[in-house]
Amino acid sequence: MTKRPFKGTLFGSGLPGAGIAATATWEPDGLLLVTTSDKDNPLHYVKNPAASGNGFNNETLRLSWQQEGAERVLILTEPAEQTCCRDTAPNQLKADLQNILKQRKNLESRFRTGGILLTILIILPLVLIGLFLANRNQIATRVVSHIPVSFEARLGDAVLAPSRMQMNIKDTGPAVESISTISKKLTTGSVHNYRFFVAERPEINAFAAPGGVVVVFRGLLDAVESPEELAGVLAHEVAHAELRHSLQGMLKSLGFRTLASIALGDSADSMLADVTKRLTELRFSRDAEREADANGLQRLVKARISPDGMVRFYQRLADQKGPNPPALLSTHPASGDRLDWLRNEVTKLSGPWQPLQVKMESLKQ
Ligand SMILES: [Zn+2]
Structure with missing residues (x-):
C-alpha cells in the first residue's frame, strides 16, 4: 500500500454548509484526515469509512463515517483525486471502490446509448424535413411528371x-x-x-x-x-x-x-x-x-x-x-x-x- 494524499471536501455537523477542504491519506485500517481550515483540530483519524458512489451518475466518490453520533462525509469530485483514493486504498476497501467505478461506467454507457437514441429521435425528423426542403424542387418535378x-x-x-x-x-x-x-x-x-x-x-x-x-x-x-x-x-x-x-x-x-x-x-x-x-x-x-x-x-x-x-x-x-x-x-x-x-x-x-x-x-x- 502506497501512501499518497488525495483532496476532497468534508461535510458534517458543526462544519460550514459548503464544507471544508480536507486532505486525506490511507492508513492500513483507516483514513488520516488533515483539515487546514480547522486550526484547533487539524488532524482526524477515521477507522474504516464506508465508500459509495454519489451524484446523478455516481460521478463523485463518497467516504462516510460516524463521528460523535453524527455522520461525516468526505466527498471527492475530481477524477484524479478519486483515482488516487482508489489506487492507494487498503485491500478491504479496494473492492468496494472498484465496484463503484464499475457501476459508474455501466451507467455512463447506458446514458450514452440513451443519449444517442434520444439524439436520433430528435435529429431524424429535422434531417428528414431538411432533406424534404432541399429536395422540394426535385419532389415537385417528380410529382408534376405524374400529373x-x-x-x-x-x-x-x-x-x-x-x-x-x-x-x-x-x-x-x-x-x-x-x-x-x-x-x-x-x-x-x-x-x-x-x-x-x-x-x-x-x-x-x-x-x-x-x-x-x-x-x-x-x-x-x-x-x-x-x-x-x-x-x-x-x-x-x-x-x-x-x-x-x-x-x-x-x-x-x-x-x-x-x-x-x-x-x-x-x-x-x-x-x-x-x-x-x-x-x-x-x-x-x-x-x-x-x-x-x-x-x-x-x-x-x-x-x-x-x-x-x-x-x-x-x-x-x-x-x-x-x-x-x-x-x-x-x-x-x-x-x-x-x-x-x-x-x-x-x-x-x-x-x-x-x-x-x-x-x-x-x-x-
Ligand atoms: Zn421565363
Missing part, C-alpha cells in the same frame, strides 16, 4: 377564366392569329393543345399558365419591332409551358389539394383571380429561366426562325432598365450574364433562317 396533361389543361383554363374580363383578355383577332401562326412552328409535336391570348394591357409582359395557355400583353406587341423578336419571347414562354414550370410553381406555392380543387371547378372566382395575378408575377428560379432560354433557343432553331430577334429584344429591354423596368424584366430578369450567354449561344448557330410570314400591322391590331 396528366388533361388535368393541367383544365387547370390552365380554370385559372384564366375569371380573369378574362378583369384583364381584358381576347382569344380572337389579328394579333391572336399571328401569335398562333408563329407559335405553331415552335410547338410542333407538343402534348399540349396550345391556346394563345392577348391581354389588352399596356405592360410589356407575357406569361405561360399551365396546360399550354400563353398570354401576351398588348404592351409587348407594341414593343416588338419584328415578328422574330416576338417569336423569341414566345419560344421562351412555350419552353416554360413545355417544361411545366408554371405547374411546378403553382404546385409549390398552392399545394396539390388546391390545384385539384381548381381543376375540378371547386374554387371561388376571387381565389382564382388571385392565382392568375400570381401567375403573371410568378418568378421562376434562375435555373428554370436558363433552362427556358436554352429550350426556347432550340425551338427557334428547329423552326428555322432567326434567334437574333430573341437577343435583340431582350437587349432592348435590358437597355430600358430604369425606375420602372418593363414587367417582363421583373419576372424574366434579362441580367447581364444571361444575355451574354444567349448572345454567345446564338453566335454558334448558323442559318439559313426562314423569315416569318407575319405582318407587323397584324401584331399591332
Whole structure:
C-alpha cells in the first residue's frame, strides 16, 4: 500500500454548509484526515469509512463515517483525486471502490446509448424535413411528371377564366392569329393543345399558365419591332409551358389539394383571380429561366426562325432598365450574364433562317 494524499471536501455537523477542504491519506485500517481550515483540530483519524458512489451518475466518490453520533462525509469530485483514493486504498476497501467505478461506467454507457437514441429521435425528423426542403424542387418535378396533361389543361383554363374580363383578355383577332401562326412552328409535336391570348394591357409582359395557355400583353406587341423578336419571347414562354414550370410553381406555392380543387371547378372566382395575378408575377428560379432560354433557343432553331430577334429584344429591354423596368424584366430578369450567354449561344448557330410570314400591322391590331 502506497501512501499518497488525495483532496476532497468534508461535510458534517458543526462544519460550514459548503464544507471544508480536507486532505486525506490511507492508513492500513483507516483514513488520516488533515483539515487546514480547522486550526484547533487539524488532524482526524477515521477507522474504516464506508465508500459509495454519489451524484446523478455516481460521478463523485463518497467516504462516510460516524463521528460523535453524527455522520461525516468526505466527498471527492475530481477524477484524479478519486483515482488516487482508489489506487492507494487498503485491500478491504479496494473492492468496494472498484465496484463503484464499475457501476459508474455501466451507467455512463447506458446514458450514452440513451443519449444517442434520444439524439436520433430528435435529429431524424429535422434531417428528414431538411432533406424534404432541399429536395422540394426535385419532389415537385417528380410529382408534376405524374400529373396528366388533361388535368393541367383544365387547370390552365380554370385559372384564366375569371380573369378574362378583369384583364381584358381576347382569344380572337389579328394579333391572336399571328401569335398562333408563329407559335405553331415552335410547338410542333407538343402534348399540349396550345391556346394563345392577348391581354389588352399596356405592360410589356407575357406569361405561360399551365396546360399550354400563353398570354401576351398588348404592351409587348407594341414593343416588338419584328415578328422574330416576338417569336423569341414566345419560344421562351412555350419552353416554360413545355417544361411545366408554371405547374411546378403553382404546385409549390398552392399545394396539390388546391390545384385539384381548381381543376375540378371547386374554387371561388376571387381565389382564382388571385392565382392568375400570381401567375403573371410568378418568378421562376434562375435555373428554370436558363433552362427556358436554352429550350426556347432550340425551338427557334428547329423552326428555322432567326434567334437574333430573341437577343435583340431582350437587349432592348435590358437597355430600358430604369425606375420602372418593363414587367417582363421583373419576372424574366434579362441580367447581364444571361444575355451574354444567349448572345454567345446564338453566335454558334448558323442559318439559313426562314423569315416569318407575319405582318407587323397584324401584331399591332
Ligand atoms: Zn421565363
